[in-house]
Amino acid sequence: MPTPATRARKAPARAPRAVKAQPRVGIVSLGCPKALVDSERILTRLRSEGYAVTGSYEQADVVLVNTCGFLDSAKQESLEAIGEAIAENGRVIVTGCLGVEAERIRAEHPEVLAVTGPHQYEQVMEAVHQHLPPAHEPFVDLVPPQGIRLTPRHYAYLKISEGCNNRCSFCIIPSLRGDLASRPIHHVLAEAERLVAAGVKELLVISQDTSAYGLDLKYAPQSWKGRTWETRFLDLARALGETGAWVRLHYVYPYPHVDQVIPLMAEGRVLPYLDIPFQHASPRVLKAMRRPAHQGRVLERLAAWRRQVPDLAIRSTFIVGFPGESEEDFQFLLDWLEEAQLDRVGCFKYEAVAGAAANALPGAVPEAVKEERWHRFMQAQQAISAARLKARVGRRLPVILDQVEGDTAAARSQFDAPEIDGVVKLTGAAGLKPGDIVTAEITGAEAYDLTARVSKG
Numbered sequence: 332m333p334t335p336a337t338r339a340r341k342a343p344a345r346a347p348r349a350v351k352a353q354p355r356v357g358i359v360s361l362g363c364p365k366a367l368v369d370s371e372r373i374l375t376r377l378r379s380e381g382y383a384v385t386g387s388y389e390q391a392d393v394v395l396v397n398t399c400g401f402l403d404s405a406k407q408e409s410l411e412a413i414g415e416a417i418a419e420n421g422r423v424i425v426t427g428c429l430g431v432e433a434e435r436i437r438a439e440h441p442e443v444l445a446v447t448g449p450h451q452y453e454q455v456m457e458a459v460h461q462h463l464p465p466a467h468e469p470f471v472d473l474v475p476p477q478g479i480r481l482t483p484r485h486y487a488y489l490k491i492s493e494g495c496n497n498r499c500s501f502c503i504i505p506s507l508r509g510d511l512a513s514r515p516i517h518h519v520l521a522e523a524e525r526l527v528a529a530g531v532k533e534l535l536v537i538s539q540d541t542s543a544y545g546l547d548l549k550y551a552p553q554s555w556k557g558r559t560w561e562t563r564f565l566d567l568a569r570a571l572g573e574t575g576a577w578v579r580l581h582y583v584y585p586y587p588h589v590d591q592v593i594p595l596m597a598e599g600r601v602l603p604y605l606d607i608p609f610q611h612a613s614p615r616v617l618k619a620m621r622r623p624a625h626q627g628r629v630l631e632r633l634a635a636w637r638r639q640v641p642d643l644a645i646r647s648t649f650i651v652g653f654p655g656e657s658e659e660d661f662q663f664l665l666d667w668l669e670e671a672q673l674d675r676v677g678c679f680k681y682e683a684v685a686g687a688a689a690n691a692l693p694g695a696v697p698e699a700v701k702e703e704r705w706h707r708f709m710q711a712q713q714a715i716s717a718a719r720l721k722a723r724v725g726r727r728l729p730v731i732l733d734q735v736e737g738d739t740a741a742a743r744s745q746f747d748a749p750e751i752d753g754v755v756k757l758t759g760a761a762g763l764k765p766g767d768i769v770t771a772e773i774t775g776a777e778a779y780d781l782t783a784r785v786s787k788g
C-alpha cells in the first residue's frame with residue numbers, strides 16, 4: 332500500500348529559482364517498503380552531496396516523487412501525487428516503478444522536469460544535478476554513517492536483493508525490476524551492523540523473494556569479521572541473528588530449505604515470524620498464477636514448523652477472484668485457511684495490471700462475485716485471527732515500543748511487523764521511550780490488537 336513518507340505543503344513559485352546556500356529537496360515516497368528503501372538511498376545520496384531535505388513543498392526547490400506502479404490503483408495514486416506536487420511546488424522529478432511509463436506520466440503531467448525508473452539512483456541524481464545544482468562540494472560528513480532513514484530510529488528495512496526470477500502471471504515486477512540481483516552478504520551485514528550501531532533494534536529483511544537470496548550469485552562465500560558466510564538465506568539469517576537486533580523475515584516462500592531457518596527461531600536468534608505471500612491455495616489457481624514453491628505439502632510444512640516453534644506467527648496475502656477461480660477453488664481456499672491457521676492475512680480482489688500475463692487468461696470473475704468472495708474470505712480469516720490473538724491473553728511477552736505518550740504506548744510483540752500487523756496497546760509505559768523492549772502482560776484482545784500493561788515483575 333502506498334505510504335507517503337515525507338509529504339510537504341504549499342509552495343508557490345514555478346519559475347527557476349535562485350539556488351540558495353543549501354539547495355532543498357522535498358520527497359514524496361509512495362509504494363511498498365522496498366520503494367521506501369529506494370527513497371532512503373536517494374536521500375542519503377542527496378545529503379552526502381550537501382542537499383537539504385525538507386518536509387515542506389514551500390521550502391523545497393524541487394520535489395522528488397517516488398512512485399508505485401504495481402496495481403492500477405497505485406498508479407493512479409502516484410499520478411495524483413505527482414499532480415499535487417506540481418500544484419504545490421511546480422518543480423517535480425519523478426522516479427520509482429511508475430517511471431517505466433514515462434509517456435503516460437508526461438501525457439498527464441507535461442510539466443514534470445524528469446522521469447526515471449525504479450532503482451535508477453544515478454539517473455535520479457543526474458536529474459537533480461541538472462535542475463538543482465549542488466551549491467558546493469559534498470558535505471560527506473553531514474551524513475550519519477547509517478544513511479538517512481524514513482522509518483523511526485529503532486527499526487529499519489534491510490533490502491537484500493532487487494528483482495525476481497519468478498514470473499507470476501499477475502505481476503509485472505520482474506519486467507519493472509529485472510531478474511534477481513542479490514547484494515553480496517558482506518555488504519548486507521555491513522549495513523546491518525551500521526544500523527544496529529546507530530540504535531536500530533529491529534531489522535526487517537525485505538526483497539521480492541527472500542528465500543531465493545544468493546541464487547544469482549551462486550551463493551558466493553564472503554568473509555565478514557573473520558568468518559566465512561555464504562550469500563544465502565540461511566547464512567544471512569544466522570549472521571543477522573548475531574547482531575542482537577530483532578530480525579524479521581519478509582517475503583519468504585515455503586521452499587524446503589526454509590526448514591533450516593526454523594531452528595534459529597527456536598533458539599531465539601530470529602523472530603518467530605514469517606511473512607509468506609501464499610496468494611491462493613487451490614492447485615489449479617496457483618498453477619494459473621505460476622506461483623513459485625510447490626504448495627502441495629505446505630500444510631504439512633507449516634505443521635512441522637509449528638511443532639518446532641509453537642509460537643510461530645505467519646502473515647500472508649491472498650488474491651480472490653483470479654481469472655478462472657471457480658466456487659470450488661474458492662471453497663478449497665477457505666478450507667485451507669481453516670487448516671493453516673495463519674495469524675495475519677491481507678486479501679485483495681484480483682485487479683488486472685497493465686502488462687501482466689494474467690490479463691490474457693479466460694474466465695474473468697465478475698466484480699460482484701469477487702466482492703462476495705472477499706467478504707467471505709475476510710469473515711473466515713477474522714475469526715481465525717481473533718482466536719489466535721485471544722490465545723495470547725494472559726501471557727507475558729516481550730514488546731518493542733513504537734510510540735510513547737505519557738503512561739501509554741503503542742508497542743508490538745514479536746508476532747507483529749510495523750505498519751502491516753496489529754499493535755499492543757500498552758499502559759504503565761511512563762518513563763519508557765520508542766525502541767525500548769520490555770515485558771508486557773497481555774490483558775485483552777481486540778479484533779486486530781492486544782491490550783497489555785508493562786510487567787513489573
Ligand code: SF4
Nearest residue numbers: 495497499502504539
Ligand atoms: S514472486 Fe511473483 S509476485 Fe513476487 S515479485 Fe516475483 S513475480 Fe512478482
